[in-house]
Amino acid sequence: MKPKKKIYMTAGYNTVSLGTGRKEFNPKKPRPGIEHYIKEAGQAVLEKVGGAKNVDETVISNFMAPRYNRQANLPGFAPMIDEGLLWKPAVSVEGACGSGGLGLTTSIRSVLAETADVVMALGFEVQNTMKAVYGADVLAGAGWYKVRKKGHAHFFPGQFSDRAGVYYEKYGYDRTRKGMAMWYHNAIINARKDPTAQEYHNTNPDPFATAYKMQPNGKVFVDHLTVLDCSKVSDAASALVVTSEEGLKRIGVDKKDAVEVISFANVIRDITKDPTDPTELETIRRAVQQAMADAGITAKDLATVETHDCFSIAGIMAVEALGLAPKGEGADYVAEGKTAADGEVPMNTTGGLIGWGHPVGATGVHQAVTIWQQLTGNAGDAQINIPADRPYGMTINMGGDDVTVTCIIYKRGE
Amino acid sequence: MTYEERLENVAVLGAAGKMGSGILLLTAVHMADLQLQNKDKTYVLYAIDVSNKALTGLMDYLRVQVRKIAEKKINWLRAVYEDREDLVENGEMIDEYIFDVMKIVRPVDVMEAAYKANLVFEAVNENKDLKVKLFKQIKEHNDKVWFFTNTSSVPIHYLEENAGVKGRIIGFHFYNPPAVQKLVELIKTENTDPELEKFALEYAKNLKKIIVPSNDFAGFIGNGHFMRDALFGINEALALAKEKGISLPQAIYMINKVTQDYLVRPMGIFQLMDYVGIDVMQFIMNVMNPYLEDEDLHSDLLDTMMEQGVKGGQYSSGAQKDGFLKYEKGKITAVYDPDKKEYVPVSEFAEEADKMLGELPESAVSWKSTLKMKNKDEVLSKFFNDIKNSDTLGAKLAVKYAKNSKAIGEKLVSDGVANNADDVNTVMLTGFFHAYGPINNYFD
Numbered sequence: 001m002k003p004k005k006k007i008y009m010t011a012g013y014n015t016v017s018l019g020t021g022r023k024e025f026n027p028k029k030p031r032p033g034i035e036h037y038i039k040e041a042g043q044a045v046l047e048k049v050g051g052a053k054n055v056d057e058t059v060i061s062n063f064m065a066p067r068y069n070r071q072a073n074l075p076g077f078a079p080m081i082d083e084g085l086l087w088k089p090a091v092s093v094e095g096a097c098g099s100g101g102l103g104l105t106t107s108i109r110s111v112l113a114e115t116a117d118v119v120m121a122l123g124f125e126v127q128n129t130m131k132a133v134y135g136a137d138v139l140a141g142a143g144w145y146k147v148r149k150k151g152h153a154h155f156f157p158g159q160f161s162d163r164a165g166v167y168y169e170k171y172g173y174d175r176t177r178k179g180m181a182m183w184y185h186n187a188i189i190n191a192r193k194d195p196t197a198q199e200y201h202n203t204n205p206d207p208f209a210t211a212y213k214m215q216p217n218g219k220v221f222v223d224h225l226t227v228l229d230c231s232k233v234s235d236a237a238s239a240l241v242v243t244s245e246e247g248l249k250r251i252g253v254d255k256k257d258a259v260e261v262i263s264f265a266n267v268i269r270d271i272t273k274d275p276t277d278p279t280e281l282e283t284i285r286r287a288v289q290q291a292m293a294d295a296g297i298t299a300k301d302l303a304t305v306e307t308h309d310c311f312s313i314a315g316i317m318a319v320e321a322l323g324l325a326p327k328g329e330g331a332d333y334v335a336e337g338k339t340a341a342d343g344e345v346p347m348n349t350t351g352g353l354i355g356w357g358h359p360v361g362a363t364g365v366h367q368a369v370t371i372w373q374q375l376t377g378n379a380g381d382a383q384i385n386i387p388a389d390r391p392y393g394m395t396i397n398m399g400g401d402d403v404t405v406t407c408i409i410y411k412r413g414e
Numbered sequence: 415m416t417y418e419e420r421l422e423n424v425a426v427l428g429a430a431g432k433m434g435s436g437i438l439l440l441t442a443v444h445m446a447d448l449q450l451q452n453k454d455k456t457y458v459l460y461a462i463d464v465s466n467k468a469l470t471g472l473m474d475y476l477r478v479q480v481r482k483i484a485e486k487k488i489n490w491l492r493a494v495y496e497d498r499e500d501l502v503e504n505g506e507m508i509d510e511y512i513f514d515v516m517k518i519v520r521p522v523d524v525m526e527a528a529y530k531a532n533l534v535f536e537a538v539n540e541n542k543d544l545k546v547k548l549f550k551q552i553k554e555h556n557d558k559v560w561f562f563t564n565t566s567s568v569p570i571h572y573l574e575e576n577a578g579v580k581g582r583i584i585g586f587h588f589y590n591p592p593a594v595q596k597l598v599e600l601i602k603t604e605n606t607d608p609e610l611e612k613f614a615l616e617y618a619k620n621l622k623k624i625i626v627p628s629n630d631f632a633g634f635i636g637n638g639h640f641m642r643d644a645l646f647g648i649n650e651a652l653a654l655a656k657e658k659g660i661s662l663p664q665a666i667y668m669i670n671k672v673t674q675d676y677l678v679r680p681m682g683i684f685q686l687m688d689y690v691g692i693d694v695m696q697f698i699m700n701v702m703n704p705y706l707e708d709e710d711l712h713s714d715l716l717d718t719m720m721e722q723g724v725k726g727g728q729y730s731s732g733a734q735k736d737g738f739l740k741y742e743k744g745k746i747t748a749v750y751d752p753d754k755k756e757y758v759p760v761s762e763f764a765e766e767a768d769k770m771l772g773e774l775p776e777s778a779v780s781w782k783s784t785l786k787m788k789n790k791d792e793v794l795s796k797f798f799n800d801i802k803n804s805d806t807l808g809a810k811l812a813v814k815y816a817k818n819s820k821a822i823g824e825k826l827v828s829d830g831v832a833n834n835a836d837d838v839n840t841v842m843l844t845g846f847f848h849a850y851g852p853i854n855n856y857f858d
């Protein structure tokens with residue numbers, strides 16, 4: 001969908017992604033709760049937009065606070081961020097790991113419907129409240145409940161392990177593992193450039209070698225993935241504002257400091273059915289194609305992409321869904337360094353889900369914040385070159401196993 | 415009776431004690447796993463103890479520990495509960511498994527429960543008369559039962575003769591805590607039924623334990639080595655104090671440091687005595703001593719400590735109680751002075767003591783760093799060789815200590831307690847977490 005009026009995003013903010021890997025993380029000590037994350041991200045954004053009085057509506061993205069934190073009815077947290085949001089509209093949206101993307105498009109729709117000019121989109125998840133073995137039950141809610149029983153103890157790693165297994169079989173094990181190891185490598189190297197990233201403190205001198213050496217072992221984890229192929233458990237929040245042209249004026253932000261939404265696509269697959277081809281992320285492919293067609297661009301016009309690498313194999317399949325490499329050659333494309341920060345199309349430049357973290361409901365918003373930082377020259381040490389002839393950024397956010405997908409294309413405001 | 419049949423009805427005596435609770439946990443989990451695979455059978459495990467309060471605590475302990483075990487074998491649980499449509503999530507299966515284990519266990523405070531058992535694990539206090547009394551009582555009502563005793567020091571043949579349970583008893587000596595420690599010393603008498611031994615080996619294998627056979631001499635291999643090694647440490651400290659004209663606390667500090675830092679052990683010998691408990695040590699030595707012909711396993715210093723009520727051991731939380739040494743947050747802060755009947759802060763003598771011991775060679779390694787070391791032997795060889803060639807007091811004490819430790823090990827073999835040097839080394843490596851066995855050539 002190409003918006004019928006100009007839509008902008010700006011004033012992005014990420015909290016630290018807390019979890020294993022961060023020095024300050026100690027599973028035995030008490031940690032900040034959901035209120036802390038919602039407030040930190042929300043208040044930081046409000047400060048950048050001239051206060052709550054400038055915000056018409058809040059959209060909160062979250063996946064499983066009812067289970068991780070025993071909390072539902074999330075719109076009620078908007079006025080806790082700032083009294084200025086009291087008595088104003090708020091809504092919460094859920095689409096598993098794709099909740100953030102849905103929050104962004106919900107915000108966009110509100111501006112398009114002219115029910116708001118400035119919408120704050122805030123995503124959060126606080127997952128370290130339980131051990132991984134129980135967290136796996138919670139995350140399994142992103143799949144169809146009727147297949148949970150026959151699924152793996154670690155349900156989602158199990159799903160993507162099955163995909164990886166078929167992929168190895170079809171396109172070659174070693175070649176694919178090389179690409180996956182490089183995906184991990186890039187995630188770590190990029191995360192080290194962003195102080196909020198979960199892997200910011202990682203000091204491994206050769207992440208590629210570590211990941212390449214490690215063999216999947218079904219006895220200790222799942223058959224076809226290692227733990228380094230997986231994103232981690234994270235506590236974090238991300239937020240930004242979505243505005244109209246008038247809204248941008250109201251908050252006093254220059255267009256150059258905002259990104260414009262060129263097109264967006266929500267594409268949904270039937271959760272009760274298995275994917276037709278396990279080696280392909282079809283929903284992502286359709287979302288990407290639709291968004292690019294609406295924007296009138298091809299993958300060659302992209303300066304950078306934030307894609308949903310809950311598992312490294314999903315990163316590789318996204319490269320193929322984008323058409324950057326033919327089916328079965330995504331791993332080679334990655335192994336050749338083409339997705340690295342200095343590569344052909346830099347991807348996940350602050351680490352992505354594997355390196356920056358995967359606070360499920362926040363992830364889609366975090367991706368947009370990263371694109372906003374990169375396109376407006378605010379990415380600090382993680383800043384990549386944005387070529388003038390390829391000025392576009394893209395986010396791909398996926399809920400569940402290629403079920404709830406949002407793809408958005410951005411360009412710096414002008 | 416097959417292996418599985420034997421395990422259908424089991425009793426643990428002293429089930430709420432330190433060792434009994436661990437033995438109960440491991441056995442309950444093993445039996446529950448059999449129950450899950452043999453649904454037409456009924457498995458029963460009596461947890462027998464005289465203390466009802468402790469039995470209540472045991473049930474709490476079980477619930478926490480079984481949860482941890484269940485979390486680790488979630489893949490297995492998902493397979494086992496495959497047909498249970500009501501169990502979908504990991505959490506539901508873990509809860510169910512905890513209940514499946516708990517429902518096998520019958521906590522009771524009456525000995526009669528053991529009259530129907532096919533197998534009795536005994537872990538009551540280290541009191542041979544008590545053990546004999548209980549075995550006799552059970553035997554009179556139960557002619558098929560096998561006895562597994564956890565005694566640390568009583569010869570098994572003594573229990574066998576006095577309780578009249580010929581051939582039906584075996585020493586199955588777990589280390590503390592049984593749920594963590596991999597080592598079990600297995601002690602037969604000359605009458606032990608070969609079927610009983612076969613069962614014991616299979617049971618140990620299923621519990622993933624490492625078995626070292628020990629012959630039936632008081633103290634067996636582990637305590638046989640430890641008690642003598644500790645006594646040597648005590649005597650070395652007393653001699654050092656006299657010879658150098660320093661206080662006993664300072665000498666204890668120095669020997670403790672030498673045995674830890676120079677000998678690359680997980681803790682110094684005095685800390686280990688505190689860990690085991692001075693009361694437990696004294697007790698075990700008293701039980702062992704009458705059986706020893708050519709040596710006197712006894713220490714006046716231990717008696718004095720006991721008289722003054724300084725005992726070491728652990729709190730129920732697992733935290734270390736003060737003994738020879740005083741601990742604050744796990745760190746040694748003071749050393750006991752039996753003359754003054756008080757603790758002397760380490761800061762009063764540490765500097766002088768360290769100076770007297772001298773510098774450690776540069777090749778020194780910590781015990782912890784050896785845990786994952788691939789070239790451990792090479793690294794230790796170099797370090798110990800440097801110690802051998804060093805003139806410092808610390809190095810000299812270390813070499814003397816190591817040679818004595820080796821001699822103790824060799825004597826266990828020549829006396830026929832251990833079958834060979836490897837068995838002695840395995841016990842010290844796995845039961846005491848030493849980085850190398852006492853019978854080695856590092857210090858020759």
Ligand SMILES: NC(=O)c1ccc[n+]([C@@H]2O[C@H](COP(=O)([O-])OP(=O)(O)OC[C@H]3O[C@@H](n4cnc5c(N)ncnc54)[C@H](O)[C@@H]3O)[C@@H](O)[C@H]2O)c1
Nearest residue numbers: 428430431432433463464465537538539540564565566590
């Ligand atoms: N603690 C160790 O490090 C260790 C290591 C190896 C072997 N052992 C041996 O294990 C045995 C138990 O030692 P522990 O340290 O667990 O002692 P403990 O004092 O912690 O436990 C003994 C338990 O036996 C119970 N008990 C006493 N009389 C009883 C009776 N008549 N009937 C039923 N229960 C009775 C007590 O209430 C207590 O719960 C001893 O033989 C000891 O030598 C101990």
